[in-house]
Amino acid sequence: MDKFTQLTSVAAPLEIVNIDTDMIIPKQFLKTIKRTGLSRGLFAELRFNEDGSENTDFVLNKPAYRKAEILVAGDNFGCGSSREHAPWALLDFGIRCVISTSFADIFYNNCFKNGILPIRVTPEQLELLLDNARRGENARLTVDLEAQTISAADGEMILFDIDPFRKHCLLNGLDDIGLTMEKTGEITDYETRNTTERPWV
Amino acid sequence: MSASQNHGNPRTLYDKIWDDHVISEQEDGTCLLYIDRHLVHEVTSPQAFEGLRVAGRKVHAPNRTLAVVDHNVPTTDRSKGIDDPESAQQVETLAMNARDFGVEYYNELDMRQGIVHVVGPEQGFTLPGTTIVCGDSHTSTHGAFGALAHGIGTSEVEHVLATQTLIQKKARNMRVTVDGQLPEGVSAKDVVLAIIGEIGTSGGTGHVIEFAGEAIRSLSVEGRLTVCNMTIEGGARAGMVAPDEKIYEYLKGRPKTPRGDAWDAAVRYWDSLRTDDGAFFDREVVLDGARLPPIVTWGTSPEDVVSVTGVVPDPDQIADEMKRQAKWRALDYIGLRPGTKITDVEIDRVFIGSCTNGRIEDMRAAARVVAGHKVHERVKAMIVPGSGLVKQQAEAEGLDRIFRDAGIDWREPGCSMCLAMNADKLEPGERCASTSNRNFEGRQGFKGRTHLVSPAMAAAAAIAGRFVDVRDWR
Numbered sequence: 001m002d003k004f005t006q007l008t009s010v011a012a013p014l015e016i017v018n019i020d021t022d023m024i025i026p027k028q029f030l031k032t033i034k035r036t037g038l039s040r041g042l043f044a045e046l047r048f049n050e051d052g053s054e055n056t057d058f059v060l061n062k063p064a065y066r067k068a069e070i071l072v073a074g075d076n077f078g079c080g081s082s083r084e085h086a087p088w089a090l091l092d093f094g095i096r097c098v099i100s101t102s103f104a105d106i107f108y109n110n111c112f113k114n115g116i117l118p119i120r121v122t123p124e125q126l127e128l129l130l131d132n133a134r135r136g137e138n139a140r141l142t143v144d145l146e147a148q149t150i151s152a153a154d155g156e157m158i159l160f161d162i163d164p165f166r167k168h169c170l171l172n173g174l175d176d177i178g179l180t181m182e183k184t185g186e187i188t189d190y191e192t193r194n195t196t197e198r199p200w201v
Numbered sequence: 202m203s204a205s206q207n208h209g210n211p212r213t214l215y216d217k218i219w220d221d222h223v224i225s226e227q228e229d230g231t232c233l234l235y236i237d238r239h240l241v242h243e244v245t246s247p248q249a250f251e252g253l254r255v256a257g258r259k260v261h262a263p264n265r266t267l268a269v270v271d272h273n274v275p276t277t278d279r280s281k282g283i284d285d286p287e288s289a290q291q292v293e294t295l296a297m298n299a300r301d302f303g304v305e306y307y308n309e310l311d312m313r314q315g316i317v318h319v320v321g322p323e324q325g326f327t328l329p330g331t332t333i334v335c336g337d338s339h340t341s342t343h344g345a346f347g348a349l350a351h352g353i354g355t356s357e358v359e360h361v362l363a364t365q366t367l368i369q370k371k372a373r374n375m376r377v378t379v380d381g382q383l384p385e386g387v388s389a390k391d392v393v394l395a396i397i398g399e400i401g402t403s404g405g406t407g408h409v410i411e412f413a414g415e416a417i418r419s420l421s422v423e424g425r426l427t428v429c430n431m432t433i434e435g436g437a438r439a440g441m442v443a444p445d446e447k448i449y450e451y452l453k454g455r456p457k458t459p460r461g462d463a464w465d466a467a468v469r470y471w472d473s474l475r476t477d478d479g480a481f482f483d484r485e486v487v488l489d490g491a492r493l494p495p496i497v498t499w500g501t502s503p504e505d506v507v508s509v510t511g512v513v514p515d516p517d518q519i520a521d522e523m524k525r526q527a528k529w530r531a532l533d534y535i536g537l538r539p540g541t542k543i544t545d546v547e548i549d550r551v552f553i554g555s556c557t558n559g560r561i562e563d564m565r566a567a568a569r570v571v572a573g574h575k576v577h578e579r580v581k582a583m584i585v586p587g588s589g590l591v592k593q594q595a596e597a598e599g600l601d602r603i604f605r606d607a608g609i610d611w612r613e614p615g616c617s618m619c620l621a622m623n624a625d626k627l628e629p630g631e632r633c634a635s636t637s638n639r640n641f642e643g644r645q646g647f648k649g650r651t652h653l654v655s656p657a658m659a660a661a662a663a664i665a666g667r668f669v670d671v672r673d674w675r
């Protein structure tokens with residue numbers, strides 16, 4: 001997994017609430033056995049017209065936002081299915097940070113496994129960030145994970161909360177499985193205890 | 202045992218299951234949690250097995266893992282194989298991974314095959330007091346047995362395969378109490394839609410929900426599965442109901458349940474899985490079950506609910522700008538206008554099935570409504586049993602005859618038009634009464650329009666060609 005430390009980028013405003021994972025990546029793109037190449041499915045039904053041409057109204061198709069690495073989105077982002085294809089598609093497109101007032105739990109979790117930073121902000125802060133995002137190149141955002149800050153164009157600074165363990169893993173690009181496998185002894189101890197305490201499991 | 206364990210204080214059902222599965226806890230509360238049961242399907246697992254292969258890792262506890270194909274399989278005769286090459290590849294990949302890693306697997310021709318969340322309980326793989334995960338958000342279903350069950354992403358699937366654990370922080374406790382007796386014609390599906398309407402699709406975010414109250418207790422095991430299934434649509438990863446006699450009755454003798462002395466010891470332990478008096482809930486919601494009507498969704502979010510006797514609401518009544526716009530967008534997509542009576546909404550398609558409503562009681566409820574009737578001339582209706590065993594049982598009861606006589610398609614088991622990953626899908630603009638769990642844009646097919654309802658409501662809509670109040674049926 002890639003590390004996440006600091007990021008300065010144009011932010012794309014996605015002013016829709018309850019953006020679900022079906023919207024982020026529709027099911028026809030789930031029939032893959034790979035993690036890569038999913039950007040073509042990202043927001044497919046919003047980004048493309050029925051004939052396959054680009055929908056020029058959609059924010060990520062506008063010249064100012066084609067290279068955005070930050071998304072600023074409406075409440076309850078990532079609700080719906082558990083498909084990790086959603087963060088894979090975002091990452092493959094180049095998005096490394098999503099900011100919203102709230103995230104669905106599974107999506108939020110999936111982001112951290114893929115080096116994407118999801119940031120929760122208050123409704124007032126979201127308004128401010130959307131305002132910046134609407135200004136495209138004229139108002140880039142800087143996200144600093146170590147300092148837990150988002151700096152907006154006019155000097156405003158937002159402090160955000162993040163779980164310390166997740167922060168540590170993201171800053172260092174750590175692989176969870178490797179960390180857990182170091183605890184194999186504790187896991188087998190638990191299993192041994194379980195064979196007497198709850199043998200039916 | 203873990204530091205979070207505190208037998209002095211009253212604990213919730215969730216607290217108890219959590220405490221019994223904590224292997225270790227860090228200072229910041231991050232825990233390593235043991236996972237008792239892992240269900241695997243073809244869509245969210247290939248990258249996880251691939252990860253194991255690349256790292257040269259094994260499956261830590263293959264006997265705690267059960268794999269089944271469901272999302273991609275066609276619901277027509279599949280003895281001749283799967284036409285769609287990508288679907289076929291995913292199915293073959295799961296078969297290969299199960300073989301290579303020594304995991305039990307039900308293929309598309311196995312009588313036990315079906316939707317993963319129907320199969321788990323049916324086989325007795327799902328047990329009270331266990332931790333259960335699957336790379337699928339509707340894993341919450343299994344909480345009906347008093348288990349801690351939730352969906353995970355593919356990276357976590359790999360983590361569980363490799364270590365039989367998850368790294369987790371504890372969620373908050375929330376209780377939803379539904380008091381009173383449900384009126385005739387009002388089902389578990391209506392209960393859970395009403396709950397989602399009440400709390401909203403992010404109402405349970407960060408929480409584990411315990412469902413309680415007279416209306417919940419009096420639901421059958423299958424009804425509780427329906428309620429817990431849609432916990433995720435209310436934003437909570439897991440929902441649960443305390444286990445009781447009904448659960449033990451259901452489980453006894455199923456293939457993977459304990460026998461003899463082990464069964465008795467298990468029941469003693471399961472009996473202890475009740476929320477203690479005075480246990481703390483961060484959030485409480487109470488609904489009056491006796492006042493619930495049959496419910497229909499009108500928009501593109503499961504929270505867009507309305508009574509079958511109601512009308513499509515007016516988004517202009519909403520103060521928040523972004524929410525108002527979202528609801529206008531939903532109405533535009535679904536092709537309805539504010540003020541339209543729900544019973545005036547005409548439908549083109551009916552889908553009865555899914556992990557929400559694809560069990561035998563759902564088949565029976567639909568059959569009771571359609572018996573002796575014919576499907577409306579405009580409507581195409583299909584019923585997809587949740588598993589091979591549900592199909593077998595329904596056929597033994599003659600339900601398939603009732604459906605066929607009414608002009609309804611009777612299919613092979615799988616997810617089918619719940620998410621339309623196989624050939625079953627809506628055409629653009631088609632309007633469907635569906636017993637599934639998501640009415641998102643494009644969920645059942647590009648530009649398809651979904652209204653979530655109970656099996657009885659869907660069956661009645663198939664006959665009438667529009668929504669009708671099942672309480673008045675015949």
Ligand code: SF4
Pocket residue numbers: 271272316317318337339555556557615616619620637638
């Ligand atoms: S029936 Fe629908 S919701 Fe259930 S597992 Fe299948 S696709 Fe998911």
